[in-house]
Amino acid sequence: MSAPTPTPTAEPLDTYTLNMGPQHPSTHGVLRLVLTLRGEKLVHVDPVIGYGHRGHEKMAENRTYAQFLPNNSRQDYLAGVIYNFAWCEAVEKLGQIPVPERALVARVILAEFNRLASHLMWIGAFLLDLGGWTPQLYTWDDREAILFLLESVTGSRLTYCTGRFGGLSRDLDPDFPRRAREVLKKLKDRWQEYEDLVETNVIFIERSRGIGVFSREQCQSYGVTGPSLRAVGVPYDIRKVEPYGAYPRFQFDIPTRTEGDAFARYWVRVQEMKQSVRIIEQALEQLPDGPIIHEKGLGSKKRLKLPVGTQYYAVESPRGQYGIVIVSEGGTEPYRAKFRTPSYANLALLPDVLPGYMMADIVAVLGSIDVIIPEIDR
């Protein structure tokens, strides 16, 4: 009789498991990565999500449409305005609620300012992941000016709830365009500085070029959207492909790049910020007068009932395509609400991409796709 063949062990002996997170400075919140490493090289990665799960979809089923409104900006805490308006616009579309012109344009202005703030924060956080401490204090300084501006309109700094069905809760004050232009001017002055100090920095280029390369096929099979997708050369932006709100009236480009690496994602975001400024400048020019919300309109009904039906509505968040599905059975609450959040799909790609990279690159790639954990967990 031959000796029984030894059963192969689940884990080869030359690798080890390293638990990164849920409490780790570079996992951007409560993400946990279970890394299998050989030396410093990654063999396998298992992202574990759910530490920030609050059940937003279930909550939506137990609240009226208006009651759920504050929840939405808490899904993605860096794009609160955009998420807040997305829920309003989805409900407006299903309920055929009219929105005044001024509100439509004002929404674009606020949403683009929010996008700028989110991207600025990302640049700081990404460079922090690469070990550069100082840039974040500069980008946060710029972001602060934007937050201050948004605060003066919405009353809050992070979890905005200024959208209403059929408009906005508050009007832009007469002084707003002047202050907004001041902020934009400050931002434009800073860009040259960022380009000189970051984009031409040898260490930054070495750390981000060719790191975390996504292919077009990978992105499409995982449903990756946002700057990560545009960095592989697909000009997919909801603001262009399924235009919503007042976006069709404004001229702007979709910056793309073909490399698909961390540097391309950085570049795309920086260019997107320039496009956002372009949109805001046009919107400030075209801002019409008139009411910001229809008084006594359909939207201001206390117990708003939506017609029976299913409505899909998508917006472009700073991280990609944010989709909402509302299934209404005619009541005051949705029968079902489903949120398609971009970071969820973007993160799902990582186990395919990361193996083979070193420990430091894992942090860099994770930072480069801009994950927001509450948005993944919902």
Next chain:
Amino acid sequence: MTLLAALRGRLAGFVGDFLATWLLGAVLIMAFLAFNVLFLVLAERKLAGHFQRRVGPMEVGPHGSLQSIADMVKLLGKQILTPVATDRFVYLLAPLLIFLPTLCVASLIPLAGAEAFANQPYGLLVIVALSGVTVLSIFMAGWSSNNKYSVLGAMRSVAQVIAYEIPVLLAALSVVMIAQTTNLRQIVEAQHNTVWYVLVQPVAAILFFIGITAETNRAPFDIPEAESELVGGFHTEYSGMRFAMFFFAEYTNMLVLAALGATLFLGGWLGPWLPGPVWLLIKSYAVIFVLIWVRWTYPRLRFDQLMSFAWKVLIPVALVNLVVTAVLVHGIG
């Protein structure tokens, strides 16, 4: 200085000449280094603040000048934890041991023409040998902590310090070739007779600067500590005063290596009007200022990039520089 001499004479009456010098030297150096760490930590935080459009610590004392003392008191009061799974003996030994080589090196730097606690004919070699020992205690700390992040940090540290020791040594050697001595005091005196060696050996000076940045684990070469990856690296598991010892050693190491750089390339204690030790200190702090500036400006290199930078760029350049120096020195003199 007369006060010191008198004190030494008094002490010699009790414990003998050699021990008196030894005791006085040790106490003076320890006291100064402790003060230096407090000052450097504050300087680093203040400078970092201003580089980042902030003001830095402002609460304790005028302009936050007593902040490091408050921090020290806080660290003294902290509970000292020993994780269960550590290799206890090594774990306790590491923070004590890390301080020794730096202290020895500090005593070897000549402060002025007459004053040096140890006037070694092979001073430079002893310094290079001793500063290599620091990495041993870093590895002890990382290994005994029994934490994977710490081991990774310790591994990185060993590889990095060994790689960067070589260009530092080669850069120092090219100075030795010109000065024709390894005695640090004579090296400074040779600069007194000619010019500062940073003008004669600019390449070596840059190599030396990059080397000490890596040896003191500072950005862009701070990969053993890599806050965003390894959460502190080898000292993750240390708390309270044990952590403070690593901190202490790091900043002391900075001063000592900067002082060595000033001695080799910037003419050590040489300078008009002020006494020698003051000049040495000014020059060392100037080097440290650049170190701090670099740290708060650049992102971090990756581990393999760091290694290939050392082996493929720095060491070949240092070797070429050494050969050119040798040929020139031989040809001229």
